[in-house]
Amino acid sequence: MARSPESTDSRAMGTVAMRWHGDSLELLDQRLLPAEEHWITVEGAAGVAQCIRDMVVRGAPAIGISAAYGVALAARHAGSGEWQAEIRQAMDELAESRPTAVNLFWALQRMGKVFEACTTPAEAVRHLADEAVKIHDEDLSANLTMAEHALSVMAPASPISVLTHCNTGALATGGYGTALGVIRHLHEKSLLGRVFADETRPWLQGSRLTAWELARDGIPVTLNADGAAASILAGGEVKWVVVGADRITANGDVANKIGTYSLAVLAKHHDVRFMVVAPSSTVDMSLESGGDIPIEEREGTEVREIRGIPLAPAGVDVHNPVFDVTPAKLIDAIVTEKGVVLNPDPVRMRGLFC
Numbered sequence: 001m002a003r004s005p006e007s008t009d010s011r012a013m014g015t016v017a018m019r020w021h022g023d024s025l026e027l028l029d030q031r032l033l034p035a036e037e038h039w040i041t042v043e044g045a046a047g048v049a050q051c052i053r054d055m056v057v058r059g060a061p062a063i064g065i066s067a068a069y070g071v072a073l074a075a076r077h078a079g080s081g082e083w084q085a086e087i088r089q090a091m092d093e094l095a096e097s098r099p100t101a102v103n104l105f106w107a108l109q110r111m112g113k114v115f116e117a118c119t120t121p122a123e124a125v126r127h128l129a130d131e132a133v134k135i136h137d138e139d140l141s142a143n144l145t146m147a148e149h150a151l152s153v154m155a156p157a158s159p160i161s162v163l164t165h166c167n168t169g170a171l172a173t174g175g176y177g178t179a180l181g182v183i184r185h186l187h188e189k190s191l192l193g194r195v196f197a198d199e200t201r202p203w204l205q206g207s208r209l210t211a212w213e214l215a216r217d218g219i220p221v222t223l224n225a226d227g228a229a230a231s232i233l234a235g236g237e238v239k240w241v242v243v244g245a246d247r248i249t250a251n252g253d254v255a256n257k258i259g260t261y262s263l264a265v266l267a268k269h270h271d272v273r274f275m276v277v278a279p280s281s282t283v284d285m286s287l288e289s290g291g292d293i294p295i296e297e298r299e300g301t302e303v304r305e306i307r308g309i310p311l312a313p314a315g316v317d318v319h320n321p322v323f324d325v326t327p328a329k330l331i332d333a334i335v336t337e338k339g340v341v342l343n344p345d346p347v348r349m350r351g352l353f354c
C-alpha cells in the first residue's frame with residue numbers, strides 16, 4: 001500500500017515534515033525555515049542518510065520514520081541479484097547517520113525484521129514500504145494518544161502557561177508532535193494560557209521551527225532566549241515545562257536537546273512541574289542509565305557562526321554536545337502512548353515497558 005500525499009497531509013492535520021510517494025520521499029528542508037519552505041526529493045537510502053546527518057530532517061521520531069522510508073527506497077532501487085546485500089548496506093549507512101535518538105535504531109530494527117522475512121525483491125519492495133508507512137501512521141497516532149494522557153496528568157481547571165524547549169512538533173515527528181502535541185491539545189481545549197518557547201541555541205530549533213510551526217497553526221507563542229527561562233519560571237506564570245526526548249533509559253533518565261537538563265534543575269528550584277512526552281519508540285530499556293547514552297557532538301561552526309556570519313573569533317575552541325541527560329529524579333512525569341510513568345525510577349519504568 002503506497003501512502004498518498006493527500007492522506008499524509010490530512011491525517012497529520014497541517015504541517016508535515018515529509019511526504020511519501022512510493023518511489024521517492026520528499027523532505028521539508030528544516031535548515032532553511034522559517035525563511036524558505038523548500039522541499040527536497042530523495043530517491044535513495046544514501047540521500048536519506050545524508051539528509052538526517054545534515055539536519056534537513058531532525059527530531060527523534062522523524063529521523064526514525066525517514067530512515068524507514070530510506071530502507072523502503074533501498075528495496076525499490078536494489079538490483080535483482082544482490083538485493084539483500086544492497087538493502088543491508090543501506091540499513092548500515094542509515095544507522096551511521098546520527099547516534100543519540102534511539103528511534104532511528106528502533107525503526108531500522110523493525111524494518112530489518114520485515115526484510116529478513118522477504119524471499120524475493122518484489123516482496124521486499126512491497127513489505128518494506130508497507131512497514132515504513134505503518135511506522136509513520138503509528139507515530140502520529142501515538143502523539144494523539146499522548147496528548148490525551150498528558151492532559152489527564154495536568155488536569156488544568158483553567159488555562160495554564162507552559163514552557164518548552166527545542167522543536168517537538170509536526171516537524172519532528174509523524175505529525176501533531178509530542179510535547180508540542182500536548183501544547184496543541186491544550187490550545188484545542190481552550191486550556192492554554194501562554195507558550196514560552198526557548199530559542200534553543202545553537203541550532204535555534206525553538207525560534208526557527210517551534211515559533212514558525214505554532215504561528216502557522218494559529219497558536220500564540222512567546223519566544224525567549226534560553227537564558228530568560230530562569231526568570232520566566234521565577235515569575236510564577238508557568239505551571240509545566242514540557243519537553244520531548246531522544247532516548248529514555250531503564251531508570252527514567254532522559255536524553256534531549258542540550259539545555260533540557262538546566263531547565264529541569266530550574267523547574268525543581270521554582271516548584272514548576274517537569275513533563276517528558278515521547279513515544280515508546282524513544283524508550284531504550286537495554287541501557288541502564290543516562291550515562292550509557294551516546295551523546296552527539298556536532299561541528300564547532302554551529303556555535304561559532306550562523307549562516308556564514310561569524311558570532312565568535314575565527315577558530316575559537318568550541319564545546320558543542322547537542323544533547324544532555326536529565327536525571328530521572330528531576331522529572332515528574334514521562335508520558336508515552338502506552339501510559340504515564342510518574343516520578344520515574346527503574347521499577348516504575350519496568351512496570352510499563354517490560
Ligand code: MRU
Pocket residue numbers: 058059060061101165166167168169172173177178179205243244245246256257258322
Ligand atoms: O538535534 P535535533 O533537532 O534532532 O534534536 C531534537 C530534540 O532534541 C527533540 O526534543 C527530540 O528529538 C524530541 S522530538 C519529538
